Amino acid sequence: MKTQVAIIGAGPAGLLLGHLLRAEGIDVVVLERQSAEYVLSRIRAGVLETVTTGLMTRLxxxxxxxxxxxxxxxxxxxxxxxxxRIDIKGLTGRHVTVYGQTEVTRDLMDAAPGRGLQIVYEAKDVALHDLESDAPWVTWSAGGEQRRLDCDFIAGCDGFHGASRKAIPASALREYEREYPFGWLGILADVPPCHDELIYALGPKGFALASMRSPTRSRYYVQVPLTDKVEDWSEERLWDELDERFAGLSSRPIVRGPALEMSIAPLRSYVCETMRHGRLFLAGDAAHIVPPTGAKGLNLAASDVAYLSDALIGWYKNGDASGIEGYAERALRRIWKSERFSWQLTNLMHLFPQSTPFERAMQIAELDYVASSAAMQTAIAENYVGLPL
Structure with a gap:
């Protein structure tokens, strides 16, 4: 097989990029190691910045x-x-949209056949070759046979554990990482939200989040030690904990229901500044991870894709290499600002095991300042709604 751009990964980053390139007549093949059903079973974020909704509208x-x-x-x-309350509309003139990442992925998948976007699912053992040449290629296995795809460029959109970043020599990688000493225990249930807007709460037991996916589907999280396992928590125990943490804060009582999903997610900040190596480009979680505090993960992937699609379209349409040469620098400016916001909000809204009384007092002082300062609220709103591309 031969194509112009090989995209590794059929999550929202890879699918968005594929659609944007196909809309300009560029040949694309997307390789995904999992089945379509597995990809759609992954429960992810649900707060979309206008950069993300704008790309969907553009398509x-x-x-x-x-x-x-x-x-x-x-x-x-x-x-x-x-x-x-952070009035993002009043402070910035903009808004966010609550729409699940799973639904974004489903919409992009459903549109693929009619737009000539070829997706190969269950592509096992993906390997990237000759990245520093003008003719890279990708291999994978299917049905016990090895397949090969020749291309001009490879876009690695295959997540933190994917093959793309691993194909870059260790000597070329510039990586930065921080792991947090707690996780988020989450529950998804078909119950109405307890509040009309998201609540990020810090209480005596730490962080909790009340969010929603729709008027009839809610997503809740509580901070837990890294030693906790899902098996340690019954649904009843978690609902009791949520009742306690949001009592007096939410506008309505928490409605209980059977869990559609329960899981514990560790929190990490990570950036790989080597977003380009030869003819390979990284985008989305393959290049960076943010704590879910602040809802930046999917939206950063979308901004990467906006930059990368512009760069590749410029190359194919006009023979312009400037976008390709400047992709990493351009993307990293926004990535680091979003990392800073997610790190700041995580530090503000969680209890850290080793915090001193002084550091705890600083958290309280910071929140008091946020409550009384229009300038602080504006800065938070600008970052939450999404910085300009």
């Missing part, structure tokens, strides 16, 4: 998102019994 794959997405004009920070 004309936004009808379901516009019909079912929930436009949010604000969100809340809470400390003990104090609720601090």
């Amino acid at each position: 004309g794959i936004d009808a379901k998102m516009k019909a079912e997405g929930m436009v949010e004009h604000g969100f809340n920070l809470a400390h003990d019994d104090q609720l601090i």
Whole structure:
């Protein structure tokens, strides 16, 4: 097989990139090591910046998102019994949209056949070759046979554990990482949300989040030690914990229901600044991870894709290499700012095991300042709604 751009990974980053390139007549093949059903079973983020919704609209794959997405004009920070509303619409003139990453992925998958976007699922043992040449290629196995795809460029959109970043020599990697000493225990249930807008809460037991995926589907999280396992928590125990943490904060009582999914996610900040190596480009989680505090993961992937698609389109349409040469630098400016915001909000809204009384007092002082300062609220709103491309 031969194509112009090989995309590794059929998550939202890879599919968005594929659609943007196909819309300009560029040949693309997407390789995904899992089945389509497995990809859609992954439960992920649900708060979309306008950079992400704008790409869906640009592609004309936004009808379901516009019909079912929930436009949010604000969100809340809470400390003990104090609720601090961040009026993102009033402070920035913009909004976010609550629409699940799974639904974004499904919409992009459903649109692929009609737009000539070829996706190869269950492509096992993907390997990348000759990245520093003008003719890289990719191999994978299917049905016990090895397959080969020749291409001009490779886009690695295959996540933190994928093959793309691993194909870059260790001597060329520039990596930065911080792991946090706690995780988020989450539950997804078909129950109405307890509040009309998201609540990020810090209480005596640490962080908790009340969020939603739709008017009838809610997503809740609580901070737990890294030693905790899902098996340690019954659904009843988690609902009891949520009742306690959001009492007096939410506008409605928490409605209980059977869990559609329960899991514990560790928190990590990670950046690989080597977003280009020869003819390989990294995008999305293959290049960076943010803590979910601040809802930046999917949205950063979308901005990477916006930059990378512009660069590749410029190359094929105009013979312009400037976008390709400047891709990493351009993407990293936004990535580091989003990493900073996610790191800042994580530090503000969680209890750290080794925090001193002084550091705890600083958290309280910071939240008090946020509550009384329009300037601080504006800075938070600007970052939450998404910095410009």
